[in-house]
Amino acid sequence: MDSIIEVSGITKVYQKRKTKEKIQAVDNISFQVKRGEIIGLLGPNGAGKTTTIKMICGLLKPDSGQILINGVDNEKHRLRALTHISAVLEGSRNLYWRLTVRENLEYFAGNRGVSRKNVASRVEDLLQKFRLKDKETELVNRLSRGMQQKLAIAVAMLADTEVILLDEPTLGLDIETGYEVREILKAIAKEENRTVIISSHDMDVIQDICERTIIINQGKVVTDDRIEDLLKLFEVRSYTITLGEHLNEKQEHLIKERFLDYQYESNRIQPKLSVELLKTEDIYQLFDILKLNETPVEAIDREIIQFEQVFMKIVKGETTNGVDQVKSQSV
Template sequence: MIEVKDLSKSYLSKKNRVDVLKNVSFCINQGEVVGLLGSNGAGKTTLIKSLCGLIEPDAGQVTIRNLAVNHQDKRALKYISSVLEGNRNLYWRLTVKENIEYFLGNRGISRKSISIEMNNFLKKFSLLEKKNELVKNLSRGMQQKVAIIIALMSQTEVLLLDEPTLGLDVEANNEIRNFLKEIVKTEKKTILISSHDMNLIERLCDRVIIINKGEVVTDDSVENLLRLFQAISYQFIVDRPLKEEQNEKLRQRYPTMRSGFIEGNHTLEFTILEKKDFYQIVEMLKGFHVFIESIDKHQINFEQVFLTLVKGERQYATI
């Protein structure tokens, strides 16, 4: 449904050229729900706007249903609807009803044909009583619901969501999460969600693409990434540094091992998935006649794995 091939985009600043996207490539199949993760400035919004045809890349190509997205040919855009940065898709001085009618009218969809569907959507997502309310008077969560409803009613096969939970309080965040979960369940669309909200991505997506400094650093299923999150990291404080051949033997079996010197202590760090590995490490250290002074354990969580990947330290991905 979506193919991005060698996409690059840069901008000139006062001092130099900034590469926002660097040869980004990926595909999204019909019906897939894919998360796009990255830190501020990673290139997520530029990528989303390139998919929408709002930004023309310097190199590479975006195709939707085998149609190229470019400024000369708009045919591909009939398959796409988008919500950019939460609630920026709306006219705040229009009512909810007027916003829906206006934006769908731009796509050639008449007021009369959407009347029943609009009421059904507004009722389903607890907005029917706000139908004639000015958008500027709604909460941010309600505004973002209206923007997403407009995208859904546009009758496109592809839905692009850029930061749908941006700036929301805890209650509104949970409301939008449940809202999107219902959409994923019932609408059967191809969806790309760009977000900082890793819990949202985990709940909704089949697959995750993580970009950092304009490059794809990982593209994998949520299931595989969750397997990484189940890893446990152990820090051993030992009485002396290992010999080089001892370090090499450990690294051959445990590629994620790191050795260091922290606060006057010699340390060895391992990230493992199997409990049996812990005992094997202890036995190997015993065989090296190294005394273990202490062991510290901590769980690898979603945040840690994400930060590790965007920093380019891919050792966790080798587990």
């Protein structure tokens, strides 16, 4: 599987208005996206993610570095490069609100040089697939947020580009429509071999849809890995121990001293202690502490960690030197 997008050493510096202060929004970012992948492009607010997205879409020029889309430099040959990618920006901004659902599809097809006659069967297919057929004569400004979002994605698909970039595709949707959009996106990649890049703050969506994630923080790529592998790495280190008695002061002090990430729920009939281990063998240290007062252990459970927890730990730097350190310690 070859790469459809290659981002190589891109940087972007902004100068604050009315001052000489410069802000490094993107700092030497590099990554690749393979054909047919569904990836999450993530980052907290101010991390440089939005700037990176705009540079991929050709809305901003990098100060240095290169972006290739299907082998075409999107700065030197912008229009040719952008024929391979379509984007759905947050807020359904790629729709005309005073046109109907069908008119939007036909209009944007015409923008790409395709006649209404030639696109008719494709429009019909998309109306059915996105369950918009009964709304085809409705003005977009009268549609629900969910209907507008589905139409925006349908417009992007109509372009038949190899890459679709989606910014917050499920933002503000009700639960039912949100799950419907998820299934549509999965089908896009699986059935049509499209490459889908999703930027979202909804980590459940990323965990459900994406195979791989690229996390940007403070202008740099801090993680580029398969979501399944990230979940496994963190899951094996997280344990919850149900105790038959409360810990004494000495035990609490030793746990606080030896385990940087722990939580002790003492206000329960059966107290619970949750710990994260840098190495799985560190659990023996914990048992030694419990043995000091012969504290009974009622149950040991490996925590089922969600991707949102993984994301927060990575961007907060709670993995010390990032995922590479976690990997080296788990080998």
